[in-house]
Amino acid sequence: MADTITVNGTAYPMPDDPRVSLLDFLRQHIGLTGTKKGCDHGQCGACTVIVNGIRINSCLTLAAMHDGDSVTTIEGLGTPEEPSALQRAFLEHDGFQCGYCTPGQICSATAMLEELAADWPSDASESLEGRIAISGEEIRERMSGNLCRCGAYANIVAAIEEVAGGGRS
Amino acid sequence: MTVHFKQDEPDNSNRLDGMKQGVLGKPLPRIEGLAKVTGTAPYAAEYHIDDCAEGVLVTSTITRGEVTSVDRASVLSMPGVIAVVDDEKLCTRAAQGTANEAPMQGPGQVCYWGQPIALVVAETFEQARDAAKHLKVEYREENGAALDPNAVEPEEQEDETVHQGDLAHAMAKAAHSVDVTYTTKGHASAAMEPHAAIAQWDGDKLTVHASLQMLNYNITELADALDMEEENIRLISRFVGGGFGSKLGISEEVVAAALAAKQIGRPVRVVQSRQQVFQTVMRRSETTQRLRLAADSDGKLTGFGHEALVSNLPGESFAEPVLQSSHFLYGGENRELMLKVARIHRMTAGSVRAPGEAVGMPALEGAMDVLAEKVGIDPVELRLRNIPEQDPEEDLPFSSHKLADCLKQGAEAFGWDNGPRKPRQRREGEWWIGTGMASAARVHNIAEAKARVTLKADGTALVETDMTDIGTGTYTILAQIAGEMLGLDPEQVLVELGDTRHPRGPGSGGSWGAASIGSAVYVACKVIREELAKKVGISEEELELSEGKTATGESLTDLLEGNDLAREGHYEPGDIEDDYTASGFGAFFAEVRVNHYTGETRVERMLGAFGFGRVLNAKTARSQCIGGITWSIGVALTEALEFDPRDGHLVNCDLAEYHVPVHRDVPDLEVVLVEERDGAASPIQAKGIGELGMCGGAAAIANAIYNACGARLYDYPMTPDRVLAAMPD
Ligand code: FES
Ligand code: FES
Numbered sequence: 001m002a003d004t005i006t007v008n009g010t011a012y013p014m015p016d017d018p019r020v021s022l023l024d025f026l027r028q029h030i031g032l033t034g035t036k037k038g039c040d041h042g043q044c045g046a047c048t049v050i051v052n053g054i055r056i057n058s059c060l061t062l063a064a065m066h067d068g069d070s071v072t073t074i075e076g077l078g079t080p081e082e083p084s085a086l087q088r089a090f091l092e093h094d095g096f097q098c099g100y101c102t103p104g105q106i107c108s109a110t111a112m113l114e115e116l117a118a119d120w121p122s123d124a125s126e127s128l129e130g131r132i133a134i135s136g137e138e139i140r141e142r143m144s145g146n147l148c149r150c151g152a153y154a155n156i157v158a159a160i161e162e163v164a165g166g167g168r169s
Numbered sequence: 170m171t172v173h174f175k176q177d178e179p180d181n182s183n184r185l186d187g188m189k190q191g192v193l194g195k196p197l198p199r200i201e202g203l204a205k206v207t208g209t210a211p212y213a214a215e216y217h218i219d220d221c222a223e224g225v226l227v228t229s230t231i232t233r234g235e236v237t238s239v240d241r242a243s244v245l246s247m248p249g250v251i252a253v254v255d256d257e258k259l260c261t262r263a264a265q266g267t268a269n270e271a272p273m274q275g276p277g278q279v280c281y282w283g284q285p286i287a288l289v290v291a292e293t294f295e296q297a298r299d300a301a302k303h304l305k306v307e308y309r310e311e312n313g314a315a316l317d318p319n320a321v322e323p324e325e326q327e328d329e330t331v332h333q334g335d336l337a338h339a340m341a342k343a344a345h346s347v348d349v350t351y352t353t354k355g356h357a358s359a360a361m362e363p364h365a366a367i368a369q370w371d372g373d374k375l376t377v378h379a380s381l382q383m384l385n386y387n388i389t390e391l392a393d394a395l396d397m398e399e400e401n402i403r404l405i406s407r408f409v410g411g412g413f414g415s416k417l418g419i420s421e422e423v424v425a426a427a428l429a430a431k432q433i434g435r436p437v438r439v440v441q442s443r444q445q446v447f448q449t450v451m452r453r454s455e456t457t458q459r460l461r462l463a464a465d466s467d468g469k470l471t472g473f474g475h476e477a478l479v480s481n482l483p484g485e486s487f488a489e490p491v492l493q494s495s496h497f498l499y500g501g502e503n504r505e506l507m508l509k510v511a512r513i514h515r516m517t518a519g520s521v522r523a524p525g526e527a528v529g530m531p532a533l534e535g536a537m538d539v540l541a542e543k544v545g546i547d548p549v550e551l552r553l554r555n556i557p558e559q560d561p562e563e564d565l566p567f568s569s570h571k572l573a574d575c576l577k578q579g580a581e582a583f584g585w586d587n588g589p590r591k592p593r594q595r596r597e598g599e600w601w602i603g604t605g606m607a608s609a610a611r612v613h614n615i616a617e618a619k620a621r622v623t624l625k626a627d628g629t630a631l632v633e634t635d636m637t638d639i640g641t642g643t644y645t646i647l648a649q650i651a652g653e654m655l656g657l658d659p660e661q662v663l664v665e666l667g668d669t670r671h672p673r674g675p676g677s678g679g680s681w682g683a684a685s686i687g688s689a690v691y692v693a694c695k696v697i698r699e700e701l702a703k704k705v706g707i708s709e710e711e712l713e714l715s716e717g718k719t720a721t722g723e724s725l726t727d728l729l730e731g732n733d734l735a736r737e738g739h740y741e742p743g744d745i746e747d748d749y750t751a752s753g754f755g756a757f758f759a760e761v762r763v764n765h766y767t768g769e770t771r772v773e774r775m776l777g778a779f780g781f782g783r784v785l786n787a788k789t790a791r792s793q794c795i796g797g798i799t800w801s802i803g804v805a806l807t808e809a810l811e812f813d814p815r816d817g818h819l820v821n822c823d824l825a826e827y828h829v830p831v832h833r834d835v836p837d838l839e840v841v842l843v844e845e846r847d848g849a850a851s852p853i854q855a856k857g858i859g860e861l862g863m864c865g866g867a868a869a870i871a872n873a874i875y876n877a878c879g880a881r882l883y884d885y886p887m888t889p890d891r892v893l894a895a896m897p898d
Contacts, residue, residue: 019295028294033215034208036410038361039443043824046361074208087206091198094792098640099205100361100410106206124833140832147824149361149411150640151799152792153835 008076264418339472362410383676571780579778603877636674642789656714680857693738797862
């Protein structure tokens with residue numbers, strides 16, 4: 001048993017209280033407040049982080065369930081000095097307004113592009129088999145768990161499309 | 170040194186257009202953007218404060234009555250629990266926007282289901298949450314509280330009433346008339362950041378990190394609630410995760426955190442749960458609206474009637490101002506307007522993005538579509554024929570009027586197919602496809618504002634004000650205005666917002682932020698320019714500044730000779746407000762498809778053309794517009810607060826059951842910025858844009874539903890069940 005959670009490459013001890021969600025562990029226990037709490041009920045996506053390569057809502061899982069896991073948060077994707085391609089694209093396309101849903105959108109999009117690259121189908125896909133063509137509709141469907149009340153969706157999709165287009169046609 | 174400027178006359182000098190830096194209006198990315206996309210921008214609950222305890226609100230489980238006992242012992246023995254706070258100063262409602270006084274206090278009296286009645290404080294959030302669930306509370310319930318807005322005798326809002334001419338006669342004589350009743354359901358702001366506060370005392374000095382839109386009012390509200398002096402309070406809101414009206418006034422958690430921190434002698438953080446935010450802050454009232462339109466054979470209005478019923482709690486002054494733009498948008502000499510409020514015991518009603526027009530315009534613009542069909546003309550043409558020369562109720566000119574331009578430019582950009590229209594012209598498989606349009610209008614608001622601008626000896630500039638940026642772009646546009654005036658790259662301008670230690674801004678609300686605080690920065694910069702011009706020995710008008718230099722090559726650093734030059738700009742709207750009717754205008758165009766068998770509506774594309782004065786940043790302005798259009802989609806199709814008829818509690822108090830638009834609901838959106846200069850609106854010739862984008866957009870979708878499938882609906886939101894019920898065979 002490792003008894004630690006690795007976040008952005010650093011190992012942290014597990015919290016004592018088993019009720020602590022992964023989200024509160026990140027925000028309150030290790031001070032990584034880039035991950036946001038919008039609902040605490042898996043309804044908004046603001047808390048999206050990447051665990052062992054897969055995006056999840058960190059409010060819907062207890063920290064205690066992630067012994068030995070590797071978590072990537074928005075702070076692990078890029079920094080103001082060295083932003084990731086998606087972070088830069090969000091800035092350029094104004095893919096946010098208040099910025100509160102933004103870390104979740106960017107973490108979600110980062111992992112979503114991997115899912116697309118691995119040809120995981122979605123409701124918007126033509127077929128369950130074979131290659132998935134990247135389209136606005138695919139991106140919208142796959143990002144629909146990330147709410148943005150400021151209504152920056154059109155710009156968020158433009159930002160993701162730019163980065164997706166750079167990777168694969 | 171403060172420079173005061175009161176605007177009594179239009180300013181058509183358009184000075185900003187003559188400046189040489191050339192950054193104003195440019196689509197620059199947000200200057201705080203990197204902090205937001207990298208998760209390093211701190212929101213209210215995210216400040217690390219040593220020894221901070223956690224508070225969780227407890228809310229009532231009755232609708233009306235009295236709290237007879239709060240059994241502290243039931244939780245004080247639980248692990249980590251520090252205190253139960255049920256001080257009579259606890260607020261039980263949020264303050265209305267610009268209230269400038271404490272909201273309702275006294276948790277012993279319950280007025281609505283879900284009202285805060287106590288705060289439980291513990292070492293950790295998990296402990297506080299658990300204890301809050303276990304707190305034993307007893308009540309004496311008063312039965313029979315009024316809950317149905319249609320079942321009580323409403324109060325008339327007399328200042329809204331207009332009786333002009335004889336509308337009944339005009340309706341009887343009209344070549345074409347429409348008499349329809351629309352309903353809209355309640356809406357929630359649902360800003361993504363829940364309301365949060367961390368309060369910390371140092372002796373009798375209180376510092377609160379909070380998520381608030383209008384610090385200049387909030388500090389007064391908090392001081393009043395705590396019965397203390399404003400000088401002893403500091404509020405900080407550097408980043409606000411959306412507001413949309415819900416953070417205009419202080420909410421319950423701000424006062425609760427302050428009281429608890431005092432009581433336990435430690436800092437306290439209180440974050441409302443999503444369900445609490447839904448239930449304890451503000452709802453937009455549901456509305457019932459009767460529209461009467463009388464027109465001659467050409468479609469020119471001879472009569473205009475708009476009556477609305479809204480609701481609120483007893484003791485609240487706010488009444489959803491449904492008729493706001495109806496007073497001036499279209500002509501018609503015979504007019505009847507009336508707004509009534511039903512007093513009921515549902516949670517507080519208050520401002521939600523674009524109070525008034527957000528629901529008034531969808532009803533009015535739906536009725537206009539019905540009229541266009543009766544007259545047999547293109548709906549764009551119907552609007553064009555009814556744009557009044559001046560305010561049809563007050564003898565006032567418009568400060569500027571871009572409705573016709575927006576209608577024409579919007580129609581052209583959308584590819585609107587002019588002419589009389591018939592529903593059900595296009596079908597693809599199960600889907601009917603059609604288009605619709607609507608006008609947009611939103612009154613122009615402006616407020617007193619102060620900002621300090623310091624031109625530093627090193628040639629950079631600093632702008633300071635307690636104004637907030639709630640996603641609206643304030644940081645960036647202030648850097649652009651200062652940069653333009655002082656000849657600096659906006660990267661050389663540091664903007665500090667959201668701290669009551671700075672000069673008082675107007676706060677963000679009513680779309681007045683940019684024009685008001687932008688004017689204060691403009692006033693301060695203008696005086697700095699005068700000082701600089703003096704040093705060069707020319708007039709301010711002659712001074713050309715760009716890239717940190719004058720036209721003759723003297724650098725700002727040389728002119729400043731090692732000294733900072735600071736001026737506080739104080740902008741105040743003057744009598745000019747009584748001389749004009751001022752509004753932003755626009756037009757929406759939408760294409761939808763409607764499923765014949767399920768009644769589901771999908772928005773295929775949508776365009777908005779808006780005229781709102783000077784554009785300060787084309788990127789952030791466009792974002793405000795697409796945000797508004799996105800909200801229009803929610804109003805049209807999905808958003809509805811549902812209240813339990815038995816106890817008035819909000820049933821769908823979370824983001825799974827209250828349906829805000831999600832990615833897949835929103836297509837690519839097109840925005841046409843119809844630039845203009847409105848000198849009567851502000852000395853920077855700008856108006857607001859935060860709300861205009863949702864003032865009528867829902868009607869463009871509703872009208873497109875009719876055009877697509879022939880279902881004419883009068884109830885928003887137009888959910889599949891309703892569309893199906895109205896669908897012709
Ligand atoms: S906070 Fe986790 S989904 Fe909303
Ligand atoms: S940017 Fe404000 S909620 Fe998305």
